[in-house]
Amino acid sequence: MAIIDFSHPNLIGKEWSVRVVxxxxxxxxxxxxxxxxxxxxxxxYYEQVRELWRKQKQR
Structure with missing residues (x-):
């Protein structure tokens, strides 16, 4: 199982992050x-990880 989040920039670093658990x-x-x-x-990157996860789940 995986949880994939796409988050908005944080207030300090103004960066985007993709969290994969x-x-x-x-x-x-x-x-x-x-x-x-x-x-x-x-x-x-988020889309790429989601696609990889979807392919792995189908096996």
Whole structure:
């Protein structure tokens, strides 16, 4: 399972972040934040991660 968030810039850094939280078979969570200065770059990464996750789920 994965949770994928696309978040707006925070007030301090004015950056966009994509948060991906993956769970292991044991149920451990592995959050990973990937930050971008450009909204388009962040959204492209978000779409890429979503597509990869969708393909993995179909297996």
């Amino acid at each position: 993956k769970t292991t078979p044991k149920g451990d969570l592995f959050p990973q934040n990937v930050r971008f200065e450009d909204k388009d770059d962040a959204y492209a």
